[in-house]
Amino acid sequence: MKTIFKYFITFTVVSSWLVSCGDVNSGKSSSQGALSTNAAEKVYVAPGEHDDYYAFISGGFSGQLAVYGLPSGRLFKVIPVFSVDAEKAWGFNEETKPMLNTSHGFIPWDDSHHPDISQTAGELDGRWVFINGNNTPRIAKIDLTTFETTEIIEVPNSAGNHSSSFVTENTEYVVAGTRFSVPFPQRDMPISEYKGNFKGALSFISVDPEDGRMDIKFQIMMPGFDYDLSHPGRGASHGWFFFSTYNTEEANSLLEVNASQNDKDFIAAINWKKIEEYVNNGGGKKVPANYAHNVYDEKTHTATSTMKKEVLVVDPTEVPGAVYFMPTPKSPHGCDVDPSGEYIVGSGKLAAELTVHSFSKMIKAIENEDFDGDAYGIPILSYESTLAGAVKNPGLGPLHTEFDGKGNAYTTFFISSEVVKWKLGTWEVLDRKKTFYSVGHLMIPGGNSRKPFGDYVVAMNKITKDRYLPTGPEVTQSAQLYDISGEKMELLLDFPTVGEPHYAAGIAADIVAKKSKKFFRLEENEHKHAVKSEAESKVVRNGNEVHIYMTMIRSHFAPDNIEGIQVGDKVYFHVTNLEQDYDVPHGISMIGANTSELLIMPGQTESFVWEAKQEGVWPFYCTDFCSALHQEMQGYIRVSPKGSNVPISFTLDGDPVDIE
């Protein structure tokens, strides 16, 4: 009895201390009062059970896209997109090297920012995820049956491809707005002559409704501001796209000061339907360009890269009624449209209030020509005429807003490190919760759609400090999961992420999971170097190139011992995984190979080149543990001196086969 009593006291004291220090940012692991809530229960996904949501969290400077489960925060896969990835041989094998081709040559890195999931009738359909490469402007498409990047298109006339990659409500377009305005056309000119000479390209990339094939339909050449973020209209505002701008001052140095002079910058409203119609009727001008279009084919298991030579450009002043500016205080960053399509939220980074524009008021203002002048011929609507309302004293440094589909909005505040819940229409603040620390984007699954899944919000923080065990000067990047199903938000979980968790897109798991591919059918494999049975495997010399057509199946390679290779030969391994079973990839790597290992899915063919540099007998082996006899899955290559008369030969099923 005495012991129990003592325990009770200790427990009470400890728990109240933990709860109170949660309010002072102590960052202790239980600082949100975990002992007084059932937070752990709410994120617990029992062994063998599945998560409710997929979250696709961009890897920022890692260039990749990571797949997590919610609410558990478990990491399932890192999908290589814009950066080479040794784990998947992405950018190393012959099949995927063309995916990283650009007009600047092979670029093995980019800065991935904003993923967005394809939609039909304004709801997530789970077919593809699009994501932008910010540095060397590109848009990638990831197929959600295979969770592999299947297309990357470069965006010409752009720089810092930031206001991307958001889709319209039937995925008619994925949009890529430039952050930096640049000379158009690119040329050698004094930077001091920026003003009036640089242009900002907003690119509308069409998506084929059947196969998803992307194509730049048109680029709108806007004034030389910085275009920061964007979102599509929906419902009544479908057919419009909204872009936040900063640096309407058109300064070209010390932007920190010089781009904060104007009291208001703009949200640009683009009637893309009107521009599409103009283009379909022969409007716009084809101008020379040079950009790569890279497509990965699921049948040939191989990517091709095509250089495109022109792009259709539209001057917005030539399409009256298509483009307007809505003044928005002050240096707006986020530009978010609510599920109904009526409200456009502009977050002025330096503004005291959150500005919300009304789409219906905007249309009325356009009809009444309620203008406050123009910028380079584009009408500026009067501030009051489009204003729906403002959220007063919301916090410091507003960035991004998402919606729960129940009439509430959630905005992140970078400086005051919090997520604030407020009500659409009344603009009253309902709740605020701390983030740890300096939050950038937040994500509600389905947030950029007509129908958000309003159970959770994920905050993506820029700084982690003391939330985890230290790992040297850099601590893991961090996301935080909040339950938003009730009136008040509740912090449930911290979980580490890969690279910078810049932004994310989430979707109910059952929309995607049921369409997931289990293996590639061997009879559909059209890879030009595929062999579909061990009997077809062979070794072919062609000058100083030797091509090995190899198969793999539990637990051996065919052929396995290859002789007759000479110093100076380039040896191509073309390897087909014959397995027709779920989750049985095999790997292969060769000692001294410059490339990454190959990890080949069932039914797939991949290739790599190995240069024979030294005489000897050199082993290769399977790199992915595949069976009890995985360790026996190996072979040798005998390398003889250049000009030697050792004939090409190999062993197949234990029998020697001579070729020459």
Ligand SMILES: [Cu+2]
């Ligand atoms: Cu961003």
